Amino acid sequence: MVSAQPRRDEAPVMSVRNANKHYGGVHALRAVEFEMVAGEVHCLVGENGSGKSTLVKIVTGVVRPDEGTEVFVSGAKLTHLTPYAALQHGIHVVHQDLSLFPNLSVAENIASHKYAGHGLRLVGWRETNELARKVVNELDIDLDLQKAVRELSVADQQLVAICRSIASEAVILIMDEPTAALTHFETQRLFSFLRQLAERGVSVLFISHRLDEVLEIGERVTILRDGAKVGTYAAEELNRNEIVRLMTGKEVTSGRPRDYTRPEVEVLRTDGLTRHGQYEDVSLELRSGEILGLIGPRGAGRTELALSLFGLNPPDAGRIYVEGKPVEVRTNRDAIRLGIGYLPENRLREGLVLDQSIENNTVITDLAQILGRWRFTDPAKRSKLAESVINDFHVVAPGVKPRARALSGGNQQKIVLGKWVRTSPKCLILDSPTNGVDVGAKGGIRQVIDQLAEDGIAVLLISDEESEILENCPRTLIMRDGRIHGPYETAELDEERLRAMIRHEQELAV
Numbered sequence: 487m488v489s490a491q492p493r494r495d496e497a498p499v500m501s502v503r504n505a506n507k508h509y510g511g512v513h514a515l516r517a518v519e520f521e522m523v524a525g526e527v528h529c530l531v532g533e534n535g536s537g538k539s540t541l542v543k544i545v546t547g548v549v550r551p552d553e554g555t556e557v558f559v560s561g562a563k564l565t566h567l568t569p570y571a572a573l574q575h576g577i578h579v580v581h582q583d584l585s586l587f588p589n590l591s592v593a594e595n596i597a598s599h600k601y602a603g604h605g606l607r608l609v610g611w612r613e614t615n616e617l618a619r620k621v622v623n624e625l626d627i628d629l630d631l632q633k634a635v636r637e638l639s640v641a642d643q644q645l646v647a648i649c650r651s652i653a654s655e656a657v658i659l660i661m662d663e664p665t666a667a668l669t670h671f672e673t674q675r676l677f678s679f680l681r682q683l684a685e686r687g688v689s690v691l692f693i694s695h696r697l698d699e700v701l702e703i704g705e706r707v708t709i710l711r712d713g714a715k716v717g718t719y720a721a722e723e724l725n726r727n728e729i730v731r732l733m734t735g736k737e738v739t740s741g742r743p744r745d746y747t748r749p750e751v752e753v754l755r756t757d758g759l760t761r762h763g764q765y766e767d768v769s770l771e772l773r774s775g776e777i778l779g780l781i782g783p784r785g786a787g788r789t790e791l792a793l794s795l796f797g798l799n800p801p802d803a804g805r806i807y808v809e810g811k812p813v814e815v816r817t818n819r820d821a822i823r824l825g826i827g828y829l830p831e832n833r834l835r836e837g838l839v840l841d842q843s844i845e846n847n848t849v850i851t852d853l854a855q856i857l858g859r860w861r862f863t864d865p866a867k868r869s870k871l872a873e874s875v876i877n878d879f880h881v882v883a884p885g886v887k888p889r890a891r892a893l894s895g896g897n898q899q900k901i902v903l904g905k906w907v908r909t910s911p912k913c914l915i916l917d918s919p920t921n922g923v924d925v926g927a928k929g930g931i932r933q934v935i936d937q938l939a940e941d942g943i944a945v946l947l948i949s950d951e952e953s954e955i956l957e958n959c960p961r962t963l964i965m966r967d968g969r970i971h972g973p974y975e976t977a978e979l980d981e982e983r984l985r986a987m988i989r990h991e992q993e994l995a996v
Contacts, residue, residue, distance in 0.1 A: 499524045499689050500545065500559050500577075500658055506552040507540050514540040515551070516714040522658065527680055527690045529704035529721070531697065533733055533924040534894040536710040538693055542660055546579055547572040560657070573599070576657030580647045582666060582922075588636035592629050593618035595646050599654040621653045625682065641672035648679070652688070659683065660691040665699055666922050669783040669950070670985070677703050695924050697726045698953070709733055730925050752810055753944035754795070754826070754913045759804035764790040765968040768804070772913060777935060777945045779959030779976065781952065782988060787968040788948050789831055792915050795946075796828040797821040808912070822851070825912030829902050829919055831948075837902040840891035844883055844901060845872040847890045851905045875904035879934060896927020903934055913944040920954060932958060952981040952988075964988055 501521035507514045515537045522528045532538050543549040545557055547567040557564045559575045586595050596618040600610075618631050627645055635643055644664060651659050661680075665673045680690050680703060694700055700707060704721040709732045716732050731737055751774040759768040765787035772778050782788055793799035795806065797815040805812050808824045815821050821828070830836035838847050849855065849868050857863060872886040879900040883893055890898060899919060906914060916935070920928040935958060938945055949955055955962055956976055963972040964987055971987075979987075 496523055497561055498522060498558070500557075502541070502545060503556040503558075505541060505544060505555045507537075507544065507549065507555075508552055514713050515544075516712075518710070518713075518715045520708060520715065520718075522689045522691065524657075524689055525684045525687045526705050527684050527692055527703055529692045529694070529700045529707045530710070531694070531700055531707060531729060531733060532710035533926045534896060535712075536733070536924075537713040538710055540713075541710070542579065542662070542691075542693070545572065546577055546660070573654065576655055577660070578651035578654060578656040578658070579660040579662065580644065580651065580664060582663045584643050584647045586635050586643060586647060586650075589634060591632050591634060592638070592646055593631040595635055596621055596631075596649045596653050598650060617653055618649070621649045625649065625652065625679070627679075639672075640667045641669075641675065644668075644676065645679070648683075652683070656688060658689045658691065660693070662693045663695070663922060664692070665694065665696060667784070669785065670989070671783070673699065695922065696951070697729050697925065700729070701726065711735060733924075734926050753808065754946075755807040755810075756795075757805045757807070759791070759794065759801050759806065761787075761790060761794055761799060761801045764799075765794075765965075768970050770963060770970060770973075772944045772946055774912070774942045774944050775939050776961070777939050777947055777959050778973070779955040779962040780946060780948045780965060781950060781955045781962060781984070782965035784950060786965045788965050789917055791965070792828065792917050792946070792948060795821070795915055796826060822909060825910070827851075827906035827909060827911040827914045829899075829906065829914065829916045831917040831921065838890045838898060841889055843887050844876070844881075844890055844893070845869060845886035847901055848872040848875045848886075848905045848908070851909050855908065871908065875901065875908065879904045880930060894923075894927065896923040896930060899923060899927070899931055900934065903931070903938075907938065907943075911943060913946070914938060915946045915948070917948045918950065919947070920949075920951075928954075952984045956981065956984065966990065 498521035503519055505515050505518040505520070518537065518541060520541065530538055540549065544551045544555065547569045557567060559577065564571065564575065587598065593615050597614040600614070600617070615631060622629050622631070627649065629642060629645065635646060638646065648659065664676060668676065680692070684690055692700070692703055701721055701724060706718055707721050707724060707729070708718045709716040709729065711733055752771060753774050754772040755770070757769050760766050768791060780788055790799055794801050795815065797818045797820045800816050806815050807813065813824055815824065815826070839850070845868055849871055855867065855871060869886055875881065876883055876886065881897045881900045883897060890901065893901065919935070920931050923931070935945060935947065947955070947959055956979065959976050961973040962976045962979065963970050964974070966988065
C-alpha cells in the first residue's frame with residue numbers, strides 16, 4: 487500500500503519534520519514526518535505508546551522535542567514553541583476532559599480566551615455575549631449561552647469547547663478521543679459539525695481508538711507504531727483489519743464468540759427490577775460461564791442497572807436472586823459478600839486510586855487476603871498478591887510499586903479486572919471494559935474475559951460498541967429507554983442489524 491499524498495496541491499497548513507523525542511532511555515518518537523492541509527479531517531492512530539500523545543505535545547508546545555525537530559505552521563517555522571505560542575498560531579486541542587470552567591456560563595467559556603494572558607482586566611459582558619452569540623450562530627448550534635456548563639450534557643460541553651477554539655480563531659483543531667463519552671447519535675452530530683468546520687477551512691486532527699469512526703470521518707489516516715511513522719494513507723483505501731495490521735505489525739482479525747453451550751447453573755437473576763426515572767421492569771438471567779451482552783445508547787439505563795446490581799443504586803421495586811435465592815443488595819459490601827464484582831465505566835475515577843501504587847490497587851477489594859499476625863497487613867503477602875495479578879493478567883508494569891496512573895489504559899483495566907478476580911466472584915459486571923484502550927489491549931482484555939467464563943464466572947458485558955458485543959457474547963440484551971429487549975442469539979446478528987435494532991429501526995422481536 488502506497489502512502490497518500492496531500493489531497494490538494496497546496497502548501498501544508500502544518501508540517502512536522504524529523505520529530506524525535508527521548509524520555510531518558512525511551513525513544514518515544516523516531517524521525518516522524520507529519521503534515522496536514524487546510525480544511526481536511528486527518529486521523530492519527532496507533533497503539534498506546536506508539537507516540538501519538540508525544541507528537542501532539544510537541545506541536546502544542548507542551549514538551550520540547552529533541553534537537554533537529556522542526557514544526558511549521560502556515561509556512562512559518564516555529565521555534566521555542568510553548569502552549570501559549572501554539573494558541574497564538576491557531577493550534578487548539580479539545581482534550582478528553584474538555585478543560586472547561588463548569589461553574590461559568592456557556593458564553594463565558596466560549597470567550598474565555600479574551601481574558602487569558604492579559605493580566606487583570608474587567609469582564610466585558612456585552613463583548614463576551616456578542617462573541618459567543620456570533621460563533622454559535624455561524625455554526626448553527628443551539629446552545630443556551632447563559633446556562634452553566636456543568637448543567638450541559640457531555641456532547642454539548644464538547645460543542646462549547648469547539649466553539650471556544652473557533653472563537654479563538656483556530657486554524658488547527660486537535661480532538662483527542664472525542665467520542666469516548668458520546669452516544670451514536672451524538673457522535674454523528676459531532677461528525678457533521680467537524681465536516682462543517684473543514685468546509686470553513688479549519689484543519690481537524692482526529693485521534694481515536696475506534697477504527698470504524700476513523701474510517702467514517704477521516705480523509706487521510708496517519709499510523710504510528712513504536713514511535714515511528716508507518717505511513718499516511720487515504721481512508722478510502724483502508725479497512726479496519728488493515729489498520730490493525732499496520733498499527734500492530736500483526737494479522738488481527740475479528741471473530742465470533744467461542745463455541746458455547748449454555749450452562750445450567752443460574753448465578754444471577756432479576757425479576758421486574760425498577761428504579762424510577764432510570765430503568766423499568768428489568769428481568770434477566772445470567773448463568774455460570776456465560777458472557778451475556780448488554781448494549782444500548784448512553785442514557786438508556788445500562789450503567790444505572792449495573793450500579794443497582796452492585797448495591798450502589800438500590801432499586802425501588804423488583805427482586806434480585808443469587809443462585810436462586812432472593813437477596814438484598816443495598817450496599818457494595820452486600821454485593822461483594824454475595825460474590826458480585828463490578829468494573830466501572832470510568833476506570834480512572836471509580837476503578838482505581840491513581841496516586842496509589844499498583845500493589846495497593848490490586849489488594850483493595852479484599853484486604854483479608856493480606857492480613858498477617860495480629861490482623862495487620864503483611865507486606866510480603868501484599869506484594870505476592872500484586873505480582874500474581876501482574877503475571878496472570880499479563881500486565882506490562884515495572885514492578886508493583888509505581889503509581890497506577892503510570893500504566894497505559896489497557897494495563898490499568900487489567901489491574902481493575904485482576905483485583906476483582908482475586909475476590910473469587912460468582913459474577914462480574916463489566917461496564918465498557920475496553921473503552922479508551924487500543925486495539926492490541928482490547929485483544930488482551932478479550933482473552934481475559936474468555937478465561938473468566940472458562941473458569942465458570944458469569945459475566946455481564948455492557949458496551950455501546952456493536953463489534954465488542956458480537957465478538958464476545960453468545961446472547962445479547964438490548965436496552966433502550968430504560969427497558970430490556972431480548973435476549974437475542976448473537977450468531978443471528980451483524981453490526982448493521984444490531985445498530986438498527988438499538989435505534990428501533992427494526993422490530994425488536996426475539
